[in-house]
Amino acid sequence: MTAATDPTIPRSWMQRNRMTITPLLFLAPGVLFFAVYVIIPIFQSFYISTFEWNGLGELSEQGEYVGFRNYQELMTDRAFEISLWNNVKWLALYLLAIPAGLFIALFLNQTIMGIRIYKSLFFFPFVISQVVVGLVFSWFYLPREGLLNLVLGVFGAGPVNILGDPTLATYGIIAAGLWPQTAYCMILYLTGLNAVDPEQVEAARLDGAKGWKMLWYVIIPQLKPATFIAFVVTIIGALRSFDLISIMTNGGPFGSTRVLSFYMFEKALSEYGFRMGYGSAIAVVLFLIMLVFIGYFLWSMYRDEKGARR
Amino acid sequence: MFPTPIQKRPRAAQITYQTLVPLALILWLLPLLAVGLFSIRPLSDFTNGNYWGMPSSFEFFTNYGKVFFESDMPRYLLNSLLITVPTVIGAVALSCMTGFALGIYRFRGNLLIFFMFIAGNFVPFQILMVPVRDLTVNMGLYDTKIGLVLFHIAFQTGFCTLFMRNFIRALPYELIEAARVEGIAEWRIFWYIVLPLMRPAIAALAVLIFTFIWNDYFWAVVLTQGPDAQPVTAGITSFNSQFVAQYHLMSAGSIVAALPPVIMFFAMQKHFIAGLTLGAVK
Known part of the structure; x- marks a missing residue:
């Protein structure tokens, strides 16, 4: 002893x-x-959302308690409805990054000369800040100087002014967002593919499985952890989208590209007024949407934890 | 290995593949290549409508020189660095400790605290915006680098704790038990046994956080406003309004702004990817 x-x-x-x-x-x-910077502010936002407050002075002195009136106002706010609807579009289309990432990962999962460099170059849009991605794509889309319309012109189409068209602008921004997000999903799947059990693949091959069948029944089930993470980061990325919108269209044309995160910022901090209470109410709605996903993520992780308890 | 290695396929397929990969890459990076080409053109190319032909002259040094010597860009870059580096140090230091506590000790509420960190890390920024801005203003730290750094450290601690705790969990627990039997104090176990083993995790996190913070835009606009404290992501918008419609300079500016994390990524690739894909393999 x-x-x-x-x-x-x-x-x-x-x-x-x-x-x-x-x-x-x-x-x-x-x-x-x-606690000070993350946990407590969540509850404070709930509290502030029941006030009408311009952000100056103390909330208790300058703010006016209005109960749920901010939420009532949201129900009839056309801009809020558009933002919410755009969020749905973002969520649905952003998930395309997952199959696209898997596709590129399968394409690159070979061993030829220089493949490592190709892989890193395919990945590197993810490392660039969203601000620069936004700038790069807004120049790419320019009606006169943009490369997109040059390419479209070759095929006899165009020119289109994607970011100037209220019906197209959101899709143009989502496409820009998909670029780094696909790269992220690709790297997750490349790592996942590396760890696929070669014996199972060989066994399946002997049983005559190949192509799509092999992918669907043998490979994809083994990629489940990678798919889970890709799903988590893509959902969060979709709901956090702010930078691209702010840089590429600033919510326009005619407010058609706003999403909740951007609309909240506009209401609370930009030249459209300092309505902290109303902004917080929008943030609360966004938070509640996110909470559904957070709940699901935590529940999945909790199950894994239980399994791995020592 | 899936798909079937290309070496086992006919020669024609191999050659097709080897030409397809670079072509796909060029297509993939096309928007970026376009910006790169813009950034070395002279102004006259744009006024003459020569956007995509050969540049009439090679103006790499003139354009990038302007970015560095005739704008606030160096200041913004310095601000970014002074925000990013302290954040990396702070968040990694805090999470080494929280990760150690949550990964090694069994106590009531362990999992609860751990899940609090994870959940907080997932929330939309907007739910924090008004209170955090208010707190920063009240502390007199609005439009200062330190105000931004404090928030970033706090928020990144969520993700870093998740990362560190899982990493420490995977370390051989016998090592710690053996040390305890030897009667080594707990803080010494942390300092002399666990911390040295965490080096790869620290490296991975440091590169990741560097990239995340360097690329942050939302908090930069919420908590700062002038060239005194704004990082480059926010500064680039003022830069662009200084050189409005001068695409050659705006392109050069964005490339400069994007470069540091790119360099970091290529220099520390192994750690970067190890960090990003933690948990992608079971």
Whole structure:
């Protein structure tokens, strides 16, 4: 037996409770920061959303309590409806990044000369900031100078002014967002493919499986962890979309490209007025939508945790 | 291996594949290549409508020189660096500790605290915007780098804790038990045993957080407003209004703004991808 368990040495309170105190001390700074800047503000936003407040002075002095009136106003707000509908479009179309990423990963999962460099170059749109992606694509779409219309012109089509057309603009922005997101999903799947069990693949081959059947019944089930992460990051990415919209169209033309995250910012902080309460109400709605997904993610992770408990 | 290795296919298929890959890459990076080409053109090309032909002269140094010497760009770049580096250090340091506590010790509420970090990391930024901005203003830190850094550290701690805790979980637990039997103090176990083993995780997180923070735009517009504190993602919009419609300069500016994380990625690729794909394989 060693010193720590030797009963002849008197042990202090600290030492006896070290298995409780140590984790508490180690957690304290991180939890404190996180609580102050993330957890508490979530509840504060709920609270602020029941006020009419311009953000100046203290909420308790300058704000006017209005109960659920902000939410009532949302129900009849046409701009809110458009934003919500655009969020649905973002969610649905952004998920295309997952099959697209899988497709590129399958395409690149070979060993030829220089394939590593190809893989990193395919990935690297993800590393560029969304601001620059937004700029790059808004120039790409330019009606006169843009490369897209040059290409369309070769096929005798166009010119189209994607970002200037209220019916097309949102799709143009989503396409720009899909570019880095597909790259992200691709890298997840490349890693997943690396870990696919070669014996199972060989066994399936002997059984005559190939092509689509092999992909669907043998490969994709083994890629499940990668698919889960791709799903999580894509949903979150879709609901967080702000940078691209702000850079590419600033919500226009005629407010047709607003999403909830952007509309909230506009209401609370931009030249359209400083309505913190109303903005918070929009944020609460966005949060509640997200909460459905967060609940699902946490539940899946909790199941895995239970399985891996030691 | 799936799909079937190309080496096992006929020669014709191999050659097709080897020409297809570079073509696909060019297509994939086309918008970016276009910007690269814009950034070395002289202004006269744009006024003459020569957008896609050969550049009439090669103006790499003139254009990029203008970005560095005739705009606020160097200041924005410096701000970005002064925001990003402290955030990386802060978030990694905090999460080494939280990850250690959550990964090694069993106590009531362990999983609850862990899930609080994960859930917080997923929330839309907008739900935090008004209170965080208010808090920052009240602390007198609005439009300062430190105000931005504090928030970033706090928020990134969520993701970093998830990462670190799972990494520490995968370490051999016998090591810690053996140390305890030896009577080594808990903080020494952290400092001398766990921390050295966490080096790859620290490297991976550092590159990831560097990229995330460098590329942040939303919080930059919410918490700062002038060239004194704004990072380059927010500064690029003022840069673009300084050189409005001068596509050669705006292109050069965006390339400069995007470059640091790109360099970071290519230099630390292994760590970057290891960090990003953690959990993609079971």
